[in-house]
Amino acid sequence: MTPLMEVHDFAVGFGSAQPVKGVSFDVTAGEMLAIVGESGSGKSLTALGLIGLLPSHARKTGSIRLAGRDLSDLSERQWRSIRGREIGMIFQEPMTSLNPVLTVGEQIVEVLRIHDKIDRRSARKRAIELLDLVNIPEAGRRIDDYPHQLSGGMRQRVMIAIGVACNPKLLIADEATTALDVTIQAQILQLLDNLRLNLNMAVILITHDLGIVAQWADRVMVMYAGRKVEEGLPQPVFEHPYHPYTRGLLAASPRAEVGQHYRDGPLLEIPGSIVSSLHEKGCAFRPRCPDARASCGQAVPPIKLISDGRYAACPLVPSQFGRVSHDALVGA
């Protein structure tokens, strides 16, 4: 089976800066792929690139194929017919992502009427169904509400309704739950999970919350400084992280296990910041890496297939770290 979306060596540049330095990955139909990484790792830019929303002065290279169709050199007009219909997107800030002067109904109807040739009345009917689908109570009344009359969780549901309105094959959720509190977060993720199963839609979940990834994602891809550094199924990746950055991320997350509560000792951190790798010649993580060697500064380590479905971009992986468990690292 060919993947739904194939991204090959996708890179984004602004002037002399190169925030996304070439990432390749596939998305299979119906799967939930999580992209994790800290601020500045290029995950949001990658997402915007997938839906053709990068600023016009951005330099894009590489290829993106959706269901076999090459999207790399589509015109703006062609992109418009894909956005909202074949690829939906929801954003981080539910508070500001909806137009304050239009009712939520108008905003859902708008996307329906752009892509499907339907009249106003049936579009409205469909919009009510969609609000119902995303579990908004009293959808028939809520449809005439303005965004400011809804809570953050409700607004994000409306955003999801807009995102899935035209049954897209792929939904990109860019930090879609970051601004919500934890209970609402779980509800929204549950909703996304149900929707992708019911609508047979792939979801790219962009987040920096490893807990979310562990619980919801089918596959995880870790990005650092514009490159993919590790990829695999969530459980193996979290149990045996290969890349030192992934290990650092995991060590920096609070865990409920015995001896790892924050009361028992400080949380570990990854020293330095992503900016420190701006002019790095070799591995971008080298200045922050506890295991860096002189050879790491020579060239960018390529991403390699380690075992079935597991990729990592660290030359030390097979020799040294293959079997080191997370617990051992954190306990150290």
Add this chain to the structure above:
Amino acid sequence: MSTSKRILSRARRVIVQAIPTALGIVILNFFLLQLAPGDAADVLAAEAGSATVETMAEIRSRFGLDLPVIQQLLNYLNNLAHFSLGYSPRYGMPVADLIGQRLPGTLILMSVALSSAIVIGVFLGSIMALFSGRLPDRIISIASLIFYSVPGFWIGLMLILTFSVKLGWLPSGGDSTIGSGLTGIHALLDRARFIVLPAVSLAVFYLAIYARLTRAAMLEVKSQDYVRTARAKGVSPLRLTLRHILRNALIPITTMAGMHVSGLLGGAVVVETVFSWPGLGRLAFEAVMARDFSVLLGILLLSSLVVIFVNAAVDLLQAWLDPRIGESR
């Protein structure tokens, strides 16, 4: 809450606020005008050139100018309570009639100037925002900067020089061809020819403001998250600009336009004088020179009512444009 309900509650509040505001304006202006040296009797006497002390006393007592200031104020307020604006010693007619003659001229001039300033300004501002940083933006920016900084009367004089004196296309003053006896559509066209130059010289300053304001507001709205959402929906650029960007950008512009109505009334004084346009502004100017305070108070009261009314209209417009306004009460 529904749109009509929101607008109604807004209207109620405006009316409640308008009455004390208007009263305050009248009383404050009354005392301010008392500070000016001389009164109508002085001016009338000076113009007559042969007034005796007795005639002046007679004029003063006839118009109640010899009463104590407080008494004069109470008389004026009493008149107002009976819906009378008083009597003009200078023109020898009731102030209400005098204003009634001049008000339409000013209102027409103002509304033509303001509406064309808004329409053209928003249009030019949109072009500037769409082409921001590129040539059309630069050219309109410079032009608007020039219009913004040149005084209206000078523009008026230059317009007269160009279009009336040199080219002879448009009349240099007045509001219609005297004694032409035109009726219907021809009379309207004739008046339209007369309003072009005064309206343009009144409008250019505001046009420049609206163009720059629209540009700034649109560029700001353009970077909002909901515009990105709209783009992610596949909205076309035209629809994006009109429905998502411009509608949100119009909110600060309507606020400014409401505030400018009072400024326009002030600007009308100069422009009406330059173009001898028979409007309130010129009447106010003449009333000041003649110390005809009852006329001036009448004009000030009326202007304040116009400003309050327009602000209320702007409030309503905003309540319609922005559902978040007028929600809380």
